[in-house]
Amino acid sequence: MLLPAELIQSLTAIRSFDKEAFEQVHLSGEQVTSLRINLLKPVSEVAGIPLGECQPVPWAEQGYYLPERPSFTFDPLFHAGCYYVQEASSMFLEQALKQTLDLSGPLKVLDLCAAPGGKSTHIQSLITKDSLLLSNEVIRSRAHVLRDNIIKWGAENVVVTNNDPKDFSRLEDFFDVIVVDAPCSGSGLFRRDPDAIREWSPDHVQLCAQRQQRILADVWPALKKGGILVYSTCSYSEEEDEQLMDWISRHLEADPCSLHADPHWGIRETVAAMGGKGYRFWPDKVKGEGFFIACYRKKEGGHEPPLKVKKHPLALTKQEKEITGRWLPTEGKLFIRNQQTVYAWPLEQASLFSLLLEKMRVVYSGLKVGELVRDKLVPDHALAMSTVVSPVVSRAELTKEEAIRYLQRKDLLLNGHRSGWTLALYEGHPLGWLNILPGRINNYYPKELRILKDI
């Protein structure tokens, strides 16, 4: 693995950089695999490895290192959304949020650059049920991947949008927290993805730094006074890290926040020229990839404007609500309709959801329950992936072999089940819907998500 000489040269000025150890760790071929458990769908093993045999990630309560990289594709629990495979250093976001905020109360959180959803699923696990996470991605195809990962995670307090950062000026003084996990030159991932080395150049670093400034300037008005900005990259370059902190100090009215990191973790504090404090993750010092994170508290801002929702979405009729109520409990939820599609929103956040629908390009919100067809509801895959399907709905526990066939969207032979819509389960965790008919079973696993490989 030949690291760009210009990158190495540019890093030598950084105090915590150890050239020899850094080059060695890239040459060693060592790979670190880590994941985070979804507390909505707890498990005690992943891909056949008991969690008891996995080392915890010390800065993330649900984070684990695996002793080897298993095949996640052929682990049904991966498809059930029981865990998210995520690089360990980036899980330090948990410390940034825990150390700067009171996470026990309702918060409005924006994850601005969110696809594919690692940080969003993590944030969702850390906030309360009555908090709101707006998970945004500017690139449309990536916003769809983000939506699918949010659905798989199974939460109901998330709205997924596909907006440009500048669109957030429509939500002035709105968020308690904004996370900008910025698009960057990506040097921090060289060990995992050597192909990324070819795309690296000093010009690209400059371009990324300018884009990062633009993104921060665009989204800044949407943060409340006293709100927290979390800025992170997976780049080692000072232009995107310390110099970006200096740009924040010069252009945004913000106080830097200090974070505590146990010295045993190997994370290095870095202080920018204008006093900003950042945290560097070097793969030769930390069990994880290259990462940088810094937090700021906004000094100035207006007052949170009162919510003025002009257009409320269509609510269900009594009969439609009764039909929907056969599938999930209705308390604490507002059911809305977009043509025939029914969504469930958390009742106490319904006005916020309406406002977002009015102002942003929403690609997903709350929980998509299904389609109303005459006097029936055809359940959506998202309902299966949630944790709220009524206990009266039929369930079929599958063996591992059957679960893989189900996820490949192949035919299944199951005996002894009632006909009708049935949740396909693996180890008690839903994978999706089956429709059991006399003499036939229809597999409703979404075509675009199916496993294409054979074991």
Ligand code: SAM
């Ligand atoms: N936060 C994600 C996670 O943890 O899974 C990873 C985000 S990745 C580092 C940066 C994201 O920013 C990408 O999804 C990329 O599409 C998006 N992006 C690219 N250009 C952007 C721009 N001009 N404004 C906002 N986001 C952008």
